[in-house]
Every structure is written in C-alpha cells, then in structure tokens.
Amino acid sequence: MNIEYFSHLMIMSGIFIILAVSLNLINGICGELSLGHAGFWAIGAYVGGSYGVFYALPLPNFLNLAISCGLGFVAASLAGLIIGVPCLRLRGDYLAIATLGFGEIIRIIIMNMDVVGGPRGLTGIPKWSNLPLIYFFVVITIIFMANLVRGTHGRAIISIREDEIAADCMGIYTFKYKTLAFVLGAGFAGIAGALYAHYQEFISPNSFSFMWSVIILIMVILGGLGSITGSIVGAVILTILPELLRFMGETISEWRMLIYSVLLIVLMLLRPSGIFGKKEFNVLALFSKKEAQ
Amino acid sequence: MTVDKKIIMQTKDLTIRFGGLVAVNNFNMKIEEGELIGIIGPNGAGKTTIFNMITGVYVPTSGSVDLEGKSIVGQHVSHITQKGIARTFQNIRLFKDLSVIDNIKLAAHYRTNYSLFDSIIRNKKFKNEEERIYNEAMEILKIFGLEKKSTLLAKNLPYGEQRRLEIARALATRPKLLLLDEPAAGMNPKETNDLTELIRWVRDHFKISILLIEHDMKLVMNVCERIYVVDHGEEIAMGLPKEIQNNKKVIEAYLGTSDEEAL
Ligand SMILES: Nc1ncnc2c1ncn2[C@@H]1O[C@H](COP(=O)(O)OP(=O)(O)OP(=O)(O)O)[C@@H](O)[C@H]1O
Ligand SMILES: [Mg+2]
Numbered sequence: 052m053n054i055e056y057f058s059h060l061m062i063m064s065g066i067f068i069i070l071a072v073s074l075n076l077i078n079g080i081c082g083e084l085s086l087g088h089a090g091f092w093a094i095g096a097y098v099g100g101s102y103g104v105f106y107a108l109p110l111p112n113f114l115n116l117a118i119s120c121g122l123g124f125v126a127a128s129l130a131g132l133i134i135g136v137p138c139l140r141l142r143g144d145y146l147a148i149a150t151l152g153f154g155e156i157i158r159i160i161i162m163n164m165d166v167v168g169g170p171r172g173l174t175g176i177p178k179w180s181n182l183p184l185i186y187f188f189v190v191i192t193i194i195f196m197a198n199l200v201r202g203t204h205g206r207a208i209i210s211i212r213e214d215e216i217a218a219d220c221m222g223i224y225t226f227k228y229k230t231l232a233f234v235l236g237a238g239f240a241g242i243a244g245a246l247y248a249h250y251q252e253f254i255s256p257n258s259f260s261f262m263w264s265v266i267i268l269i270m271v272i273l274g275g276l277g278s279i280t281g282s283i284v285g286a287v288i289l290t291i292l293p294e295l296l297r298f299m300g301e302t303i304s305e306w307r308m309l310i311y312s313v314l315l316i317v318l319m320l321l322r323p324s325g326i327f328g329k330k331e332f333n334v335l336a337l338f339s340k341k342e343a344q
Numbered sequence: 345m346t347v348d349k350k351i352i353m354q355t356k357d358l359t360i361r362f363g364g365l366v367a368v369n370n371f372n373m374k375i376e377e378g379e380l381i382g383i384i385g386p387n388g389a390g391k392t393t394i395f396n397m398i399t400g401v402y403v404p405t406s407g408s409v410d411l412e413g414k415s416i417v418g419q420h421v422s423h424i425t426q427k428g429i430a431r432t433f434q435n436i437r438l439f440k441d442l443s444v445i446d447n448i449k450l451a452a453h454y455r456t457n458y459s460l461f462d463s464i465i466r467n468k469k470f471k472n473e474e475e476r477i478y479n480e481a482m483e484i485l486k487i488f489g490l491e492k493k494s495t496l497l498a499k500n501l502p503y504g505e506q507r508r509l510e511i512a513r514a515l516a517t518r519p520k521l522l523l524l525d526e527p528a529a530g531m532n533p534k535e536t537n538d539l540t541e542l543i544r545w546v547r548d549h550f551k552i553s554i555l556l557i558e559h560d561m562k563l564v565m566n567v568c569e570r571i572y573v574v575d576h577g578e579e580i581a582m583g584l585p586k587e588i589q590n591n592k593k594v595i596e597a598y599l600g601t602s603d604e605e606a607l
Binding site for chain 1: 420425439441449450456458466473477
C-alpha cells in the first residue's frame with residue numbers, strides 16, 4: 052500500500068468520524084431520528100466550496116480553511132434550525148420524515164443552481180485541506196462532544212433520550228435541548244462538508260445522496276448508538292471496509308450495501324447495542340481502575 | 345385566634361375530557377403551606393390525571409390550577425417544575441441508564457449557572473458549578489441513604505431504592521409542593537413503614553407541602569392530615585382521616601368496586 056493511498060484513507064476516515072460523531076449527538080445521545088445527515092454535509096461542502104471558488108481571501112490556507120469550516124458550520128446549523136424547530140416541537144417521528152425529505156430536497160436545489168454548477172458539480176475548489184488540518188478538526192469535534200456530554204447541557208440532552216416526560220418534570224425545557232443537539236449535529240456535519248470540498252477540489256450533488264445518510268447512520272449504529280468512541284470506530288471500519296472489498300474484486304465491491312446489511316444483521320444478533328453499547332473507551336480509566344472499584 | 349395559612353396550590357373546577365370520557369370533573373382542592381394531603385379513590389378514578397393536570401403534562405379542558413395565587417394552566421411542564429411543583433410517577437420514571445447521581449444532577453439543571461461554552465472549554469466557572477451541583481446531589485443522596493450507590497446505574501437499584509431515588513430527584517428540583525403518585529406501590533410492609541416516616545420527615549425538614557396518591561390505607565391514614573376521595577372523576581368526600589374512614593359514600597365507592605382494600 053503506498054503512502055498516498057494510506058493518507059487518502061486516513062483523510063476519508065477523519066471526515067466520516069466527524070460525520071458519525073455529529074450524527075451520534077442527534078440519534079444516539081439525544082435519541083431523535085435524523086435521516087438526512089448527508090444534506091447537512093452537502094450544505095457545508097457547497098457553502099465552504101463556494102467560499103473557496105468565489106470569495107477566497109488572500110490568507111494562508113489554514114486560515115481560509117478555518118473560515119470555510121466556520122461558514123459551513125453556520126449554514127448547516129441554520130438549515131438544522133429551520134427544519135428542527137417545527138418538527139421538534141411535536142412528539143413523534145416528524146423529524147425522521149422531514150429529514151428524509153430534506154436530504155433529497157437539498158440535492159435537488161443544488162442540481163438547479165447554476166452558480167454552483169448544477170448537476171455538473173462545483174469545480175476548481177482550492178485544496179486547503181490536508182491530513183493534519185483535517186485531524187485538527189476531528190480532534191476539536193471529539194473534544195467538543197466529549198466535554199458536552201459531561202456538562203449540564205449534555206446531561207439534559209441525554210435525559211431526553213432516557214425519558215422525555217421525566218426530563219420535562221425535572222424542569223428541563225426539552226424542546227430547547229432537542230433543538231440544540233440537532234443544530235449542533237447539523238453544524239458539525241457542515242464542517243465535515245467544508246473539509247471534504249477542500250480535499251476533493253470537486254463536488255457534485257450526487258456526492259451527497261441518501262445512501263450516504265444511511266451509511267453514516269450505519270456507522271453510528273455499528274459503533275453503538277450514544278457512544279462517541281463507538282461512532283469513531285464505526286466510521287473507520289466502514290471507511291476502510293469498502294476499500295478492502297475493492298481489493299477482493301469488482302463484483303464484491305458492487306455487493307457493498309448487501310455486505311453492510313448482513314454485517315448489521317449479524318451485529319444486531321450478537322451485540323444489539325453496537326460494538327461499544329453506550330460506553331466510552333476512556334484512556335484515564337485504564338490507569339485508575341483500582342480507584343473506580 | 346386562627347391565622348389563615350398561605351394557600352400554596354389551588355384547583356378550581358378542574359375538568360378534563362378524553363373523547364367522550366370525562367376523566368376528572370369539576371375538581372376543587374386547596375393545599376396550604378406545609379400541609380400533607382392525600383388523594384384516594386378506586387382504580388381509574390382520575391387521581392393520576394389530576395396530577396398530570398397540576399404538573400402541566402395534560403392541559404385541562406376547563407378549570408384552573410393556581411400556584412401561590414397565579415394560574416399556571418397552559419404553561420410548559422418544565423416551567424411549572426421551575427416554579428415549584430415536583431412529582432414522582434406511579435410507574436417509576438427514572439433515567440434508568442444514568443447513574444444515581446446523574447439522576448439527581450439533572451434536577452439541578454435549571455439552577456445551573458454556566459453556558460454551553462463554559463462546559464466545552466471547562467473553565468473555572470464550569471468546575472465550580474459542577475462541584476456545587478455534585479455536593480448538593482450528594483447531600484440529598486445522604487438523606488435518602490443512597491450516597492454509597494451514587495455511581496450505580498439507576499436501573500440496578502433494588503425496587504424500594506428506585507422509589508426513594510425518585511423522591512430524592514423530585515426534591516432536588518427544590519419544590520414548594522411535592523406530588524407523590526403511589527409512593528408505596530410494590531413496597532413490603534417494612535419499606536412502607538420507613539417511607540411513612542420519610543414522608544413526614546421530608547415535609548418537616550424541607551418545609552414543603554406534600555400531596556400524595558396512595559392505595560395503602562394504613563399509610564394514608566397515618567400520614568395525611570386531610571384526605572380527598574375521588575370516584576369517577578369527582579370528589580365524593582373530603583376531610584380528616586377519621587371522617588373519611590366513617591364516610592358512607594366512601595365505603596360504598598370502595599365496596600362497589602372490587603378494590604381489595606376495604607376501609
Ligand atoms: N391520555 C389519556 N387518554 C385517554 N384516557 C385517559 C388518559 N389518561 C387517563 N385516561 C383515563 O382516565 C381515567 C382516569 O385515569 P387515572 O390514571 O387518572 O386513574 P387513577 O385514579 O390514577 O387510577 P389508578 O389507581 O389505577 O392509578 C381512566 O379511565 C383512564 O383510562
Ligand atoms: Mg394512577
């Protein structure tokens with residue numbers, strides 16, 4: 052395996068780690084079902100990419116990338132707010148239905164926007180991402196999520212998953228925290244989008260099809276809904292697995308989705324709550340085992 | 345000379361309909377500061393529904409709920425809790441997969457003074473507040489004898505302790521009025537006795553009013569100062585435990601149903 056190919060896999064793993072960890076905030080930690088994560092990814096990619104193509108400032112690459120990610124975050128979280136507020140006010144599965152539609156609507160809107168290339172895609176995006184910069188954002192995302200769940204806002208989000216009525220009765224305005232989780236999850240997918248655009252230099256509406264929303268969801272479920280560590284592991288496995296399958300030949304590669312499904316079914320039979328369940332792998336806990344007893 | 349005590353909570357003609365069923369009809373009640381009141385009645389009488397209307401889980405079809413003289417009807421459940429009404433549930437609703445202490449910490453959420461940003465960068469403000477929340481939570485757990493189990497998952501507690509944790513969690517929201525929905529359900533006689541003591545002690549120690557629904561007549565007659573009896577959504581009697589025990593309508597209501605706990 053040559054170094055370039057290895058670095059490509061690392062980069063794609065990093066981007067999918069951000070996507071999976073951010074979807075985990077919505078689906079795993081808060082317990083709401085979102086089925087349109089690729090839509091927020093697309094918004095981040097197109098907003099970040101457009102900044103690179105049309106408005107890039109004469110700044111060092113890493114600063115431009117940071118601006119691009121910031122814009123991707125803001126745009127995607129705004130979209131999250133617009134979809135989230137009406138759906139999250141209601142109890143039930145409105146969010147699942149709305150996000151399902153949203154992912155496709157975003158794609159169709161982009162298809163019909165000539166400024167960003169329509170169906171041909173957006174070309175000439177400056178290559179600002181590289182391995183260390185992408186992992187800088189990966190680390191930021193993970194630290195953000197890990198610190199979030201250990202504070203009162205994160206606890207409030209978790210309590211919604213555990214029992215929404217009980218959470219209300221504890222004085223937690225659950226609507227606010229469902230919205231917070233959804234908007235933050237969407238925002239971080241936007242960051243992943245900007246990083247992706249500035250790595251690929253070219254994006255098209257088809258890069259963000261519904262299938263990707265499903266794959267990111269599978270990453271989260273595979274690792275264990277609610278576990279940040281699990282999402283990281285799930286993202287890495289499902290980024291590398293198709294590459295391994297590709298080595299085994301064209302036909303196997305085409306059966307990818309089937310293989311995922313089988314993998315998922317086997318997992319649900321053996322470990323229904325995913326590889327990690329809701330648990331986290333904690334480096335510190337390894338050293339302080341005795342204390343914990 | 346009798347000085348009227350302050351009324352903490354009052355319902356006026358509280359009514360709720362579910363389709364054709366009038367689950368609660370023109371229910372009026374008053375609770376004064378520091379009172380310990382019971383609601384009893386046969387299964388399906390509408391007791392839990394009254395709790396759900398007081399706490400905002402259900403919006404009444406008509407009538408009102410006043411907390412310290414101000415109507416709270418239509419307000420969100422969480423705002424009503426913040427204003428001072430806390431409750432437990434007939435079927436325990438703990439955050440099962442969270443630790444015992446996290447269950448209590450969540451009750452302090454609305455009184456926590458740091459922003460999302462503080463919690464991400466883990467600054468001094470965050471650490472101080474978390475320490476305060478932790479200490480307060482441990483204090484409550486100590487009162488309920490659960491401090492040694494603070495790191496266990498709530499679902500791993502024995503049943504009686506889960507019931508106690510739920511009361512502890514409700515108290516941690518710092519209520520003025522505590523609603524307990526069948527706190528002794530599923531408890532053995534020893535646990536029920538301890539609970540009776542605990543309820544009285546909580547009222548005196550925290551200086552709050554308590555309203556409880558209970559099928560265990562011994563507990564109700566022991567601990568409540570006044571009792572409301574509901575049947576088919578309506579109040580059929582109200583008075584001191586002794587008066588209730590000898591009330592004809594009450595005896596009929598209980599004998600008329602297959603309720604095993606005859607008075
Ligand atoms: N959300 C609802 N929708 C329809 N009917 C309801 C609803 N909630 C309660 N009811 C009905 O209202 C009536 C009163 O129920 P409630 O739970 O208040 O009784 P209860 O007095 O608490 O009984 P128990 O002692 O068995 O707990 C019942 O007939 C019940 O079926
Ligand atoms: Mg009931």
